[in-house]
Amino acid sequence: MTLSRRDFLGLSSGGLFLSACQLTPPQYPALKRARVIVVGGGFGGLNVAKAIKRLAPECPVTLIDRDLSYTRCLGSNLVIGGFASEQSLQQDLPSPLAAKNITFQVGEVVRVSHNPSRLHLADGQTLPFDRLILSPGIDFRWDQVPGMEESLSGQIPHAYKGGQAGLLAYQIKHMRQGGTLIITAPQNPYRCPPGPYERASLVAAYFKQHNPKAKILILDAKSRFSKQKAFTAAWDRYYPDMIEWISYETEGEMDHVDAPKRTVHMAFNRFRADVLNVIPPQKAGRLGEQLGLTDASGWCDVDPMTFESRRHPRIHVIGDAATIGPMPKSAFAAQAQARACAVAVIQSLLGRPPLEPRLINHCYSFIDQQHAISITGVYGFKAGSQELITLSQGETPPGALGETEAAEAQGWYQLILEQTFG
Ligand SMILES: Cc1cc2nc3c(=O)[nH]c(=O)nc-3n(C[C@H](O)[C@H](O)[C@H](O)COP(=O)(O)OP(=O)(O)OC[C@H]3O[C@@H](n4cnc5c(N)ncnc54)[C@H](O)[C@@H]3O)c2cc1C
Numbered sequence: 001m002t003l004s005r006r007d008f009l010g011l012s013s014g015g016l017f018l019s020a021c022q023l024t025p026p027q028y029p030a031l032k033r034a035r036v037i038v039v040g041g042g043f044g045g046l047n048v049a050k051a052i053k054r055l056a057p058e059c060p061v062t063l064i065d066r067d068l069s070y071t072r073c074l075g076s077n078l079v080i081g082g083f084a085s086e087q088s089l090q091q092d093l094p095s096p097l098a099a100k101n102i103t104f105q106v107g108e109v110v111r112v113s114h115n116p117s118r119l120h121l122a123d124g125q126t127l128p129f130d131r132l133i134l135s136p137g138i139d140f141r142w143d144q145v146p147g148m149e150e151s152l153s154g155q156i157p158h159a160y161k162g163g164q165a166g167l168l169a170y171q172i173k174h175m176r177q178g179g180t181l182i183i184t185a186p187q188n189p190y191r192c193p194p195g196p197y198e199r200a201s202l203v204a205a206y207f208k209q210h211n212p213k214a215k216i217l218i219l220d221a222k223s224r225f226s227k228q229k230a231f232t233a234a235w236d237r238y239y240p241d242m243i244e245w246i247s248y249e250t251e252g253e254m255d256h257v258d259a260p261k262r263t264v265h266m267a268f269n270r271f272r273a274d275v276l277n278v279i280p281p282q283k284a285g286r287l288g289e290q291l292g293l294t295d296a297s298g299w300c301d302v303d304p305m306t307f308e309s310r311r312h313p314r315i316h317v318i319g320d321a322a323t324i325g326p327m328p329k330s331a332f333a334a335q336a337q338a339r340a341c342a343v344a345v346i347q348s349l350l351g352r353p354p355l356e357p358r359l360i361n362h363c364y365s366f367i368d369q370q371h372a373i374s375i376t377g378v379y380g381f382k383a384g385s386q387e388l389i390t391l392s393q394g395e396t397p398p399g400a401l402g403e404t405e406a407a408e409a410q411g412w413y414q415l416i417l418e419q420t421f422g
Contacts, residue, residue: 011073018322031059034349037119037129039109041065041093044135044319044334046420049102050091052343056298064105075329076165077349083369086166091421111113112291131345135319136285138191146256156276171275178213179274185220186281191320193226204239218245219264233398245263284321293405299323306344306354306390316341327379333361355382372406
């Protein structure tokens with residue numbers, strides 16, 4: 001069978017991405033000349049750089065990150081619960097990229113200029129580009145947590161972005177017997193919607209063994225949360241009386257945090273913690289704002305068909321930083337978007353119309369090492385429109401906390417780590 005590049009890309013935008021990649025595509029001079037730069041060595045950035053290289057090996061791709069290594073959040077709740085080491089979250093960036101013929105450069109991207117399109121690094125270097133793909137992750141809205149600021153997170157960790165999982169794990173391990181861990185969960189949208197509740201579950205698994213009278217209080221800015229029925233059923237079964245979830249409806253909004261006293265003041269009450277984990281409200285990584293790509297919501301506004309910014313042509317944004325219809329912000333979603341974005345960028349470099357992507361998110365949460373729950377969403381375009389909608393969704397039923405799902409979750413972790421960092 002002869003496969004045209006158009007057929008090839010068509011296959012690639014759907015679930016046949018991997019099988020399509022086994023075939024050798026034809027070479028195109030337009031792709032050979034293209035200068036594609038990816039910013040961000042996380043789940044979105046690495047996967048889009050690799051997908052472009054797989055689809056168009058002739059296309060030169062440079063990936064820039066501010067660091068030589070990447071600290072994963074995926075799997076960090078296992079570290080916080082004492083089930084994995086902090087070191088296991090570290091991923092080396094340069095060698096896997098070199099193996100895929102992707103140029104890696106360390107640098108802090110600070111701005112872009114147009115006509116001609118150039119990327120500017122903090123050290124003064126400039127790099128010309130034809131297509132720029134950003135996956136800069138998230139930043140915190142410290143201004144929305146009175147009493148807290150970035151510098152205090154050394155004592156009151158968020159553990160929601162690079163490098164604090166070990167610190168929170170240490171504090172939990174050294175908490176007094178019968179003490180209280182408070183986790184504050186932010187308003188939507190934010191990175192990994194089930195993250196705070198998986199964290200509570202895994203810490204409860206630790207407390208059950210080492211600090212059985214300890215309590216976990218979740219002070220939530222929301223009135224419901226992801227996989228709520230399955231989490232609640234699991235907590236009743238495995239951690240009765242240990243985890244208490246307090247919704248926005250019960251205690252109102254957070255007023256302020258008294259950091260020295262580790263006390264959270266809500267509208268109607270105050271709660272004192274032995275260990276305090278404030279997960280602040282979030283917005284796109286600062287780069288989105290610096291490049292003028294964010295809207296009033298604080299997230300990057302993109303066309304979900306191509307991931308191209310609605311504010312700047314030829315700049316695409318994927319992963320947590322972007323609003324991609326109703327898709328949640330997860331590593332799985334970032335990888336799915338990365339693959340679809342690779343197809344969109346190649347189509348556009350070839351002067352061809354976009355191909356409609358079908359996107360999937362599947363997200364596991366551990367209850368303990370033996371039990372996990374999951375949620376799946378399939379996203380596509382409303383007929384005849386540019387609007388990305390949820391086509392179908394499903395989650396673990398509350399009564400079905402399976403060991404099978406924990407094994408599947410482990411298998412998926414290994415697969416995405418291999419595909420992203422291998
Ligand atoms: C506790 C927790 C548990 C999670 N568990 C799961 C899970 O089970 N499953 C799942 O699918 N997802 C999970 N996630 C979510 C997942 O970690 C994120 O969705 C994913 O990392 C998003 O990828 P990204 O590429 O958008 O951003 P990131 O992975 O944050 O990568 C951003 C990269 O951009 C770089 N960067 C930013 N700005 C610049 C700049 N100006 N110049 C140069 N480089 C820059 C940063 O250094 C970083 O390397 C979890 C998250 C948390 C917090």
